[in-house]
Amino acid sequence: MIMNSIFYQKKIEQALEYAEYNIGSDLSxxxxxxxxxxxxxxxxxxxxxxxxxxxxxYILERRLNNCASKLLYEDCDITRIALDFGFSSSSSFARSFKKHFGCTPTQYKKTKDRKYPVPFSEIVLQQISFDPELEKHFNEIVLADLRTICIGVTGLSEVWENPEINRAYEQIFTWLKENKKFTSDTKICGITMDTPEVQNLSSCRYYACATAESYIHDEHLAYRVFQTSGNYICCKINRCIKDFAACFFKHMDYLYGFYMVSHKFSPDNRPFVEFYERMPDGDIYIHFCVPVKNSKK
Known part of the structure; x- marks a missing residue:
């Protein structure tokens, strides 16, 4: 029975991966x-x-959340968004959006309580100025799609403590060791599929991952390719420091509140990625990578 359950989960993961790649197409x-x-x-x-x-x-919620992310961070045409994400018309999109979020797409775009500012926002937000110390913590990279073995978990925490995520990484480390798959090219990473400003942290989907050069078949782990191809802005933070959570949010505030705007970037609707790096002294650094694209502003 346990094996059947794992088998079903792996098959559903294949379906979810296909859905993410084709979110605006026929997903009957x-x-x-x-x-x-x-x-x-x-x-x-x-x-x-x-x-x-x-x-x-599930498909309706994924489409609506993708649309909401675009409305949150981009100055874009609502009808274009609706059609791009598989809605038959702007009116059907508006009805579904209001039922899900409690307001129309236009109202959401104008009045959503954003944590981070965007150039077209009408909301008064905190003003963040240039900080030379924070500025040097960021760098820009280009990622390809990530091929991984992974375990999916639902739910994130503002204090960065989630026993399910910890168990997922332990299972992946054990698998890598037992199967002698841990090479110098293997990267341990986490992938967040949802935007916390759109969805509650408790419903955000997270994948604990290890990169794999090619397809791997295993009865207990899923093999999945994530659509991460494109530009990212990254910052590196020591996971072992006492005030880690506060440090993380300080860096994110600066990234969204100043760095992106000053460097003419805007957030992109791709997964967030974090890479884990263990140092010789035992400290673990996390490279937080936020998807971006060139801004039109």
Whole structure:
């Protein structure tokens, strides 16, 4: 029974990966069930048992959250967003959006209580000025899509303590050691699929990962390729310092509140990535990588 449960989870992961890559395309039950290798009838039941949601509900929420992220950070046309994410019209998008978020897309764009400022926001936000010490902590990199073995967990914490995430990494480390897959090229990383300003931390999806050069079949771990290809701004923080959480949010405030604007970047709608680096003295540094694109402003 345990093996069946793991098998189903891996099949659902294949379906979720396909959905992320094709979020604006046909994601009907017939289409997705073929990807997972089940009949539509059985897939519907298995999907609900694994995710707690129907396929329709899950896809609708993913599309709406993607749209909300764009409304949050980009000065873009609402109708264009609706069509890009698979809605048949701007009116059907607006009805679904209001039901999910409690306001229209236009209202969300103008009045959403953002933590971080954007050039077109009408909300009065804290003013952050140039800080030479913080400025040198950031660098720009380009990532390719990340091929990984991974374990998915739902729920993040502002204090960076999540027993499920810790267990996921322990399981991955054990697998790497037992299968002698830990090479000099292996990177340990975490991937956050959702924007915390759109979704509650408790519902944000996180994947504990180790990079893999090619497909790996295993009964207990999922193999997944994440759409991370593009530009990122990164900062490196010592995970072992006492005030780690406060330090992290200070850096993020500066990144969104000053660095992006001054360097003509805006947030992009791709996964957030963190890479883990263990130092010779035992300290662990986390390289936080935020997806960005060139700003039109």
């Amino acid at each position: 039950l017939q289409t997705i069930s073929k990807i997972a290798g089940f009949s539509p009838y059985h897939f519907h039941r298995i999907f609900h048992s694994v995710t707690g949601k129907s396929l329709h509900q």
